[in-house]
Amino acid sequence: MVNVAGAAFDGLVSIVHVVTTFLDAQTDLHGRNSLLLSYIYYHCIVKKYPLSDQEAAKEFYLHSRSASEVAAINHAMTSFERAGSVRGTSDTASSAAGAQLNSKRLPHEEIASQWTLCSGGPREFTLRHGWFCFELIIQCMTQYLTTSQRLHYPRAARFSERFIDDLNTLVRSFIDDIVNSPAREITAFNTSLAFFFHDCLSLLDRTLVFQWIFAYCKRINAKAVTLMEPTPLMSLKLDFLRILSAHEHLFPLNLPFAQSSAWMRSQPASPSPSVSSNNSQGSINSNSPLQNSVEISGAFKQQHFLIGLTLSELFAIFEVPNGALHVKAINVIRNLLSWHDSDPRYALKEARHRLAHLYLPLIGIIMEHLPQLYEFVADAQRKGSHLPAAIQQSVAMAIAGTPTSTADIGRRDNGDAGGQSRRPTLNAEATRHLLACFMWIVKSADEHTLRGWWEALQGQRLAQLLEIFQLTTHCFEYNGPKTLHTRGHTGVQREELKSMLGDAILGSILNRNDLGKRRAGGTLSSQNSVTLGGEGLRYRKDQLWRQAPMTDFESVEAKNEAILEGVLSAEITLTILDSVELIVQVISGQGILQDQLGAAFKVILHALSCSQSVQVYENLFACQRSMVSKFPELLFEAETEYCADLCLRLLSHCSSGIAAVRSQACASLYMLMRQNFEIGNSFSRVKMQVTISLSSLVGTINDLNEDFLRRSLKTILTYADQDAVLKTTSFPEQVRDLIFNLHMILSDTVKMKAYQEDPEMLMDLMYRIAKGYKNSPDLRLTWLANMSQKLGERGLYAEKAQCLVHSAALVSEYLHLLEDKKYLPLGCVSFENLSSNILEESAVSDDLMSPNEEGICTGKIFTEAGLQSLLSQAADAFEAASMFEGVNEIYKIVIPIVETYYDFKQLALIHNRLHEAFFED
Numbered sequence: 001m002v003n004v005a006g007a008a009f010d011g012l013v014s015i016v017h018v019v020t021t022f023l024d025a026q027t028d029l030h031g032r033n034s035l036l037l038s039y040i041y042y043h044c045i046v047k048k049y050p051l052s053d054q055e056a057a058k059e060f061y062l063h064s065r066s067a068s069e070v071a072a073i074n075h076a077m078t079s080f081e082r083a084g085s086v087r088g089t090s091d092t093a094s095s096a097a098g099a100q101l102n103s104k105r106l107p108h109e110e111i112a113s114q115w116t117l118c119s120g121g122p123r124e125f126t127l128r129h130g131w132f133c134f135e136l137i138i139q140c141m142t143q144y145l146t147t148s149q150r151l152h153y154p155r156a157a158r159f160s161e162r163f164i165d166d167l168n169t170l171v172r173s174f175i176d177d178i179v180n181s182p183a184r185e186i187t188a189f190n191t192s193l194a195f196f197f198h199d200c201l202s203l204l205d206r207t208l209v210f211q212w213i214f215a216y217c218k219r220i221n222a223k224a225v226t227l228m229e230p231t232p233l234m235s236l237k238l239d240f241l242r243i244l245s246a247h248e249h250l251f252p253l254n255l256p257f258a259q260s261s262a263w264m265r266s267q268p269a270s271p272s273p274s275v276s277s278n279n280s281q282g283s284i285n286s287n288s289p290l291q292n293s294v295e296i297s298g299a300f301k302q303q304h305f306l307i308g309l310t311l312s313e314l315f316a317i318f319e320v321p322n323g324a325l326h327v328k329a330i331n332v333i334r335n336l337l338s339w340h341d342s343d344p345r346y347a348l349k350e351a352r353h354r355l356a357h358l359y360l361p362l363i364g365i366i367m368e369h370l371p372q373l374y375e376f377v378a379d380a381q382r383k384g385s386h387l388p389a390a391i392q393q394s395v396a397m398a399i400a401g402t403p404t405s406t407a408d409i410g411r412r413d414n415g416d417a418g419g420q421s422r423r424p425t426l427n428a429e430a431t432r433h434l435l436a437c438f439m440w441i442v443k444s445a446d447e448h449t450l451r452g453w454w455e456a457l458q459g460q461r462l463a464q465l466l467e468i469f470q471l472t473t474h475c476f477e478y479n480g481p482k483t484l485h486t487r488g489h490t491g492v493q494r495e496e497l498k499s500m501l502g503d504a505i506l507g508s509i510l511n512r513n514d515l516g517k518r519r520a521g522g523t524l525s526s527q528n529s530v531t532l533g534g535e536g537l538r539y540r541k542d543q544l545w546r547q548a549p550m551t552d553f554e555s556v557e558a559k560n561e562a563i564l565e566g567v568l569s570a571e572i573t574l575t576i577l578d579s580v581e582l583i584v585q586v587i588s589g590q591g592i593l594q595d596q597l598g599a600a601f602k603v604i605l606h607a608l609s610c611s612q613s614v615q616v617y618e619n620l621f622a623c624q625r626s627m628v629s630k631f632p633e634l635l636f637e638a639e640t641e642y643c644a645d646l647c648l649r650l651l652s653h654c655s656s657g658i659a660a661v662r663s664q665a666c667a668s669l670y671m672l673m674r675q676n677f678e679i680g681n682s683f684s685r686v687k688m689q690v691t692i693s694l695s696s697l698v699g700t701i702n703d704l705n706e707d708f709l710r711r712s713l714k715t716i717l718t719y720a721d722q723d724a725v726l727k728t729t730s731f732p733e734q735v736r737d738l739i740f741n742l743h744m745i746l747s748d749t750v751k752m753k754a755y756q757e758d759p760e761m762l763m764d765l766m767y768r769i770a771k772g773y774k775n776s777p778d779l780r781l782t783w784l785a786n787m788s789q790k791l792g793e794r795g796l797y798a799e800k801a802q803c804l805v806h807s808a809a810l811v812s813e814y815l816h817l818l819e820d821k822k823y824l825p826l827g828c829v830s831f832e833n834l835s836s837n838i839l840e841e842s843a844v845s846d847d848l849m850s851p852n853e854e855g856i857c858t859g860k861i862f863t864e865a866g867l868q869s870l871l872s873q874a875a876d877a878f879e880a881a882s883m884f885e886g887v888n889e890i891y892k893i894v895i896p897i898v899e900t901y902y903d904f905k906q907l908a909l910i911h912n913r914l915h916e917a918f919f920e921d
Contacts, residue, residue, distance in 0.1 A: 005110055005113075005114055006114055006117060007117075008114075008583075009110075009111070009114035009115070009118065010118070010122045011123070013118075013122045013125045013126055013129070013133075014122070014125065016036060016132045017125045017128070017129060019033055019035060019036060020033045020036070020117060020129055023035060023627070030188060030192070031128075031129070031131065031188040032131050032132075036132055037135070039340075040132070040135045040136055040139050043783050044136065044139055044140075045143065047791070052286075057271075060153060062908070064407055066218065090121060090663075093679075106140070106144055106163075106406065107140040107144075108136075108137045108140035108141045108144060108163065109160065109162065109163045111133060111136060111137050111140070112137060112166040112170060113162075113166050115166075115170055116166050116169045116170055116173075125176060126169070126182075127186070127189050128188070128189070130174075130189045130192045130193070131188070131191075131192035131195070134192050134193070134195065134196040136204070137196075138196065138200075138831040140156060141159070141203050142203065143687075145158060145203065155203075155204060155205040155206065156205045158203070158204070158205075159204070161344045163661045164204075164208065167204075171212045171215070171216075172215070174189070174193055175215060175216050175219050176219075177188050177189070177218075178193070178222065178236065179219050179223045179233075181234075183232030183233060183235070183236055184232075184816060186236070186770065187236065188237075188655060190239060190240060191239060193240070193244065194239065194240040194242075194243035194244060196241055197209055197212060197213060197244060198213075198243055198246070200245055201244075201247055201249075201253065202247075202249075203499065206253070208908075210305055213244065213305075213306075213607060214239075216240065217237065217309060218232055220234075220236070222239045223350070223366055225456070230320065231320065231322045231325055234316070234317060234325060235325060235328065235820050237313060238313060238317070238325070238328055238329055238332060241306075241309055241310050241313055241332065244306060245306060245307075245310055245332065245336055246339075247306075248253050250306060250307075251334075251340070251345075251346065251351075251354075251355065251358075253305070253306060253734075254303075254304040254305065254307045254308075254358055255303050256304070256355065256357065256358055265266055293357065293360060294360045294361060294364060295361050295364055296308060296311055296312050296361045296364075296365075296891070300361065304358050307358050310332060310333065310336070310740070311333075311359070311361050312526065313329065313364065314329045314330070314332075315334060315365050315368070317329045318365070318369045318372065321424055322424070323424040323426070323427070323430075325345075325428075326424070326426055326661055327426070327427070328428060329490075330426075330430050330433050330434050330437075330872055331433065331439050333359075333434075334433045334434075334436065334437055336636070337359070337437050337440050337441075338730045340355050341440065348882055350450060352444040353444065353446040353449070354443065355444060356440075356441045356444035356445035356446070357445065357446070357449060359437075359441050360441065360445065360449070360453070362437060362438065362441060363438060363442070363465075365442060366434060366435075366438050366468060367461065367464045367465060367468065370464055370467065370468065371425055371597075372424070372425055373425070373426055373431045373434070373435075373468075373471060374425060374426050374427060374428045374430075374431035374432075374475075374627075375425075375471075376428070376431075376471060376474040376475045382482070383452060398620075422865075422881045426685075428475075431475065432475050435468070435471065435472045435475050435476075438468065438472065439472060439572050440577055442575060442579055443571075443575045447582065449481075450579075450582060451582060451585075453591070453672070454582070454586050455586050455589070455590065456582060459595060459596055462583065462586075462587075462596050463596055463599045465583070466580070466583065466596065466599040466602070466603055467599070469576045469579060469580060469601045469603045470602060470606045472572060473572075473573060473576055473603065473606055473607045473610055474610060475572070476536045476568060476569045476572045477569060477610040477611055477612075478565055478566050478570075478612070478613070479611055480568035480611070481560070483784075517883065557839050566613060569613070569616075570612070570613045570615060570616050572772075573607055573610075573612060573616045574616060574619060575624050576603065576607065577604075577619055577620065577739045580600050580603050580604065580623070581623065583596075583600055584597070584600050584627065584630075587600065588630075590768070597631055598634060598642060600625055600627075601631075601642055602642075603621065603795055604623055604624050604627065605642070605645050605646060605649060607620055608620055608621075608624065608646075608649040608650075609649055609652075614658060614660050617661050617664060618652070618660070618664055621664040621665065621667070621668050624668055625667070625668055625671055628646075628671070628672060628675060629671075629675070632675050632676075632679060635672075635676075635685075636675070636676055636679055636685060641860055643672075643685060643686065643689050644689045644692065644693065646671070646672065647672070647686065647689040647690045647692075647693040648689075648693040648696060648697070650665050650668050650669045651665075651669070651690065651693045651694055651697060651709075652697060652711035653665035653711055654666060654708070654713070655670065655697075655704055655705045655706075655708045655709040655712070656705075656708065656743075657705060657708060662708060662711070662712050662715075663710060663715070665712065666712050666715045666716050666719070669690070669712075669718075670719045670720070671715050672686055673686050673687075673690075673731075673735065673738075674723070674726065674731070675717075677726070677729075677731050677734070681729070681730070682734070683731075683734065684905060687738050688778055689744070690738065690742070691738070691741060691742065691776075691778075692743050692778050692779055692782045694742055694746070695745055695779055695782045695783060695786070696785075696786065698746070698748060698749045699744060699754065704749065706749050706750070709746065710743070712810060713739050713742055713743065714739075716735065716739065717735060717736065717739050720732045720735035720736070731819055748765075748769055751765055752765060752766070759790075759794060763787060763790065763791070763799075766783060766786060766787050766790070767781050767787065770783035770784055770787065771904075772841075774840075777810055777813075777814060780810065781807055781810055781811070781861065782912060784803050784804075784806055784807045784810075785803075785807065787803045788803040788804055788807070788873075791803065792877075797876075797877045797878075797880040797881035798877070798881035798883060800877045800881075801874050801877035801878045801881060801883070801886060802834075802835055804833045804870050804871075804873050804874035804877060805831055805835050805838065805874050805890075806835065806838065806840075806841055807870050808831065808867060808870040808871050808874060809827070809828040809830075809831045809835075809838050809841040810841045811861060811862055811866060811870060812824065812825045812826075812827055812828070812830065812831075812867060812868045813827045813828060813841060813842060814862050815862070815864065822896075823896040823897050823899070823900040824867075824896075824897065827842060828840075828842045829842075830893055833889050834889050834890070836884060864897065867897075867899060868894065871890050871893060871894050872894075874886075874890050875887050875890040875891065875894075875913075877888065879917065884917040884918070884920055884921070887913070887914070887917045888917065888918075891910050891914055893915075894910065895907070895910060898910065904911065
């Protein structure tokens with residue numbers, strides 16, 4: 001008997017190849033021909049399948065039996081069918097009966113068998129058009145299970161062992177083909193194999209399919225390690241996992257077992273999410289149940305197989321310096337969470353808790369790769385900030401080479417370890433998507449689970465978590481609908497329009513010189529516009545500046561998008577506030593984490609500096625007042641900048657145009673004064689910081705609303721007069737004095753606005769204001785910083801350098817009064833070679849600058865690090881002004897300080913810079 005099955009299979013493959021080649025216009029993105037797909041789905045119907053196994057077994061047992069035996073067997077078989085399950089003995093008997101009645105192979109078995117024997121040209125065709133064979137096998141398998149009524153069978157007993165063996169052989173060969181073939185040629189087949197596995201999860205034994213998936217990932221990983229450029233292979237694996245993760249029953253496939261709240265809180269946790277967490281600092285027993293739930297451990301991947309593979313792949317991809325691959329991996333996770341969020345099956349709170357529990361290791365992955373996230377805060381500072389740079393702790397400490405906080409230490413340590421600096425930084429969009437996934441998990445997770453995990457985190461890891469919250473706040477800051485839709489007639493951005501206008505103006509200036517050339521190369525249009533080479537216009541004001549109105553559809557879309565952005569921003573900020581409150585509770589319960597209170601408060605301060613809705617501001621101010629009430633020492637006893645930052649932000653909101661925001665800011669500012677007074681019968685610290693902050697706002701913000709600010713000050717004064725508890729104390733009188741001084745500072749605002757268009761007069765006014773604060777070093781330093789910023793904006797670097805030199809001399813006077821150190825400058829005298837009037841900064845008596853008075857010279861700028869910061873900025877300004885002799889004089893003061901701390905790396909940089917300056921000079 002001639003076996004024509006092989007020839008028939010080769011012919012089928014050839015037909016598929018011909019149809020796909022000549023009807024390529026009907027091919028989709030995955031290389032599937034629509035005509036062949038229609039055939040499989042609607043016309044490929046096997047008309048004659050064998051009897052169901054129950055019927056076959058009945059015929060097998062009923063042959064040559066008596067009537068009573070037949071009736072008994074029929075009753076037993078009917079009862080068995082109603083139970084909805086088929087046991088092994090019955091399956092064996094029925095399979096034997098089916099084998100006797102039908103010795104021919106079924107269609108899906110024949111296709112799999114012939115595919116294993118296929119070779120040469122037909123096998124190459126199957127790799128190019130493997131989707132057809134996979135879809136055909138799945139279609140035949142589905143029809144077989146439906147016709148033979150085997151859908152209620154145990155999955156392991158649905159198909160014959162011979163068919164399973166053929167599939168195992170095929171899968172092994174396919175994995176070899178994918179690993180050993182160029183990625184471009186095998187991409188379509190890799191996708192088809194992933195879809196085949198995806199469908200098999202609904203039909204076959206899932207343990208078998210999981211074994212195939214594990215074998216695939218193991219071979220890919222082993223091959224990627226040996227390659228110089230593993231990116232294409234990792235991209236194939238990512239596509240493979242993306243398709244598998246799209247299974248409609250992904251959630252139950254990952255065994256999302258629920259854990260009791262008591263169990264979560266009683267178990268210790270590991271702060272490290274990495275695969276090699278056993279070697280990381282802070283790791284504990286690897287058998288800890290909670291640890292296995294929050295990091296990508298072997299136990300986690302065994303229980304949550306598909307999600308464990310996907311998260312492991314994300315972690316591995318972050319180790320590869322390929323930005324495009326990072327974005328692709330992040331999109332896989334984002335799409336998964338978006339799908340979960342919109343799935344009505346998981347709308348219940350308990351289901352959300354279990355879903356979030358599956359993705360908890362993602363939080364650890366983000367913490368592990370924090371240095372790779374896009375710096376939204378730094379980007380905003382580059383574009384311009386309303387806060388005075390010279391008095392900020394972060395600027396002063398960073399330039400001086402000193403870490404500003406534990407969070408910064410953790411981030412820098414992670415950045416240096418493991419070659420993080422060699423990895424590319426994620427772009428803004430990818431970081432936004434990753435942080436959105438992070439916030440979805442935090443919002444959906446059970447509070448007891450998060451508390452149990454965060455209680456076990458070490459200080460550095462907790463600081464990293466708080467830094468992620470701060471970064472997320474700035475990432476999702478809402479800036480209004482105007483920033484979402486900036487469109488003109490040509491669809492270009494404002495910066496491009498300015499560039500085009502500049503080119504047009506330049507072109508009109510050179511018009512006479514190149515008119516002949518342009519006439520030779522183009523023609524003059526009817527609208528007197530010159531066309532170069534028949535392409536584009538040099539200038540057309542109707543296209544460049546006239547903004548076409550939006551259509552009704554575009555207007556509705558823009559409005560809806562603005563509303564969604566605002567809602568998203570508010571929801572994320574409120575979620576962050578809840579999380580910070582939980583972290584504060586964790587910190588309060590553990591004394592060793594008290595240092596992280598400042599990092600938690602920085603998140604709130606940063607949220608106050610961002611644009612928020614009125615509802616969010618109300619919650620922010622309430623949270624801020626709660627923290628100040630619970631931890632007053634954070635602002636009034638420690639040598640920190642938190643009090644200064646808070647006063648600056650509260651005063652800024654006191655000038656808001658929204659009455660509700662002003663009311664909340666006034667209440668917070670008054671409570672701050674009141675608490676400071678209750679501690680020591682004086683609020684000198686807050687009084688000085690409020691005065692400095694208002695001076696900074698007046699000097700740096702051009703659109704400060706003076707009227708609203710005066711209303712807010714009047715409200716604060718009303719609070720003090722009506723406070724029955726402190727009415728008999730000196731508090732109301734001190735508040736009146738402060739309000740009077742603030743009104744005097746605001747009067748300078750009117751004068752400055754009058755000279756806004758006259759920079760020279762404006763600088764002269766600011767100089768006279770700064771000179772008037774000679775008895776108040778903090779305020780004088782603030783106005784010198786304002787002058788330095790204004791001069792830098794105008795490019796007057798020599799004058800800016802002089803302002804910084806005077807600021808440094810003022811700080812050195814304070815340091816000299818505090819403690820006479822040989823390596824520090826001897827006050828203003830050490831700066832005489834840089835400025836002829838530098839002695840104006842000298843303190844003629846201790847009464848003018850008392851180091852022991854509360855609220856006086858309390859900023860971080862009045863430290864050695866702050867002095868180095870000012871000197872470094874002054875050197876930069878002198879170099880920008882080409883005054884290299886000034887650079888030399890500056891470093892004469894800096895070098896003894898650096899030598900004292902044996903900072904040889906910094907010394908090398910200084911001498912190298914002096915070398916370059918001397919050559920320039």
